[in-house]
Amino acid sequence: MFLPVSTVQLVKSMRDLDLNLFSHQQKLAxxxxxGQLANGNGYNYIQEACSVTRYPDIxxxxxxxxxxTAKRSPSKWARAGVSVTIGEVKDVAQNLKKLKKYxxxxxxxxxxxSDCIECIQDALDELHKSLDVLRRLSKSTFNEQMxxxxxxxxxxxxxxxxxxxxxxxxxxxxVKLLQNQVLNATYITSNALALVNKLAATGLASITVP
Numbered sequence: 001m002f003l004p005v006s007t008v009q010l011v012k013s014m015r016d017l018d019l020n021l022f023s024h025q026q027k028l029a030x031x032x033x034x035g036q037l038a039n040g041n042g043y044n045y046i047q048e049a050c051s052v053t054r055y056p057d058i059x060x061x062x063x064x065x066x067x068x069t070a071k072r073s074p075s076k077w078a079r080a081g082v083s084v085t086i087g088e089v090k091d092v093a094q095n096l097k098k099l100k101k102y103x104x105x106x107x108x109x110x111x112x113x114s115d116c117i118e119c120i121q122d123a124l125d126e127l128h129k130s131l132d133v134l135r136r137l138s139k140s141t142f143n144e145q146m147x148x149x150x151x152x153x154x155x156x157x158x159x160x161x162x163x164x165x166x167x168x169x170x171x172x173x174x175v176k177l178l179q180n181q182v183l184n185a186t187y188i189t190s191n192a193l194a195l196v197n198k199l200a201a202t203g204l205a206s207i208t209v210p
Contacts, residue, residue: 042067049077052198053191062088062188074199079134081192082153086127088185089156093120095181104174112166116182123159123189126152130196146200153193160186 046067050059062084063070063077070076096117099105105113130152133145163182167175 081195116163123156126156
């Protein structure tokens with residue numbers, strides 16, 4: 001049962017939602033300002049890793065902090081890519097739930113929102129399964145693991161696209177903000193898939209087994 005909230009609380013929640021929708025872009029800009037992509041090997045490592053992605057600029061920005069640890073390890077870059085994607089999609093899920101909780105979508109958009117929440121949750125499930133596999137890579141089952149990863153991350157990308165389809169041709173400030181955030185998540189998911197495919201192409205030699 002929906003419990004009414006005060007006008008002040010609703011306005012605050014709407015304002016916080018708008019701020020959250022822009023937070024990712026602000027975080028990416030901060031990476032550059034903080035010098036995490038300073039000249040040197042770190043910059044070369046991430047440029048090299050992100051060269052295989054469809055959205056290299058977003059890749060460089062979102063994965064900058066992993067340069068010193070991932071270096072030239074395809075498995076570490078793949079794990080970093082999926083980990084960052086999970087964080088991004090979680091942010092999307094939280095904002096969608098706020099939109100639903102405070103009934104900020106009306107009519108067809110409200111129905112599309114419910115469908116979108118389900119799609120994004122499915123995407124999160126697929127991404128969590130992927131990260132679990134990347135944390136326990138095995139030379140004996142490498143090919144099977146790579147097949148699973150491709151299937152699951154591709155499915156997550158499809159889930160995100162399905163969410164966007166529900167808002168096609170719809171207008172409104174909040175719809176546009178929602179679309180922009182989900183679209184950004186698709187870019188980062190696509191990049192994660194490319195990094196996983198790079199790992200698969202590199203083969204067994206890229207894995208260090210304790």
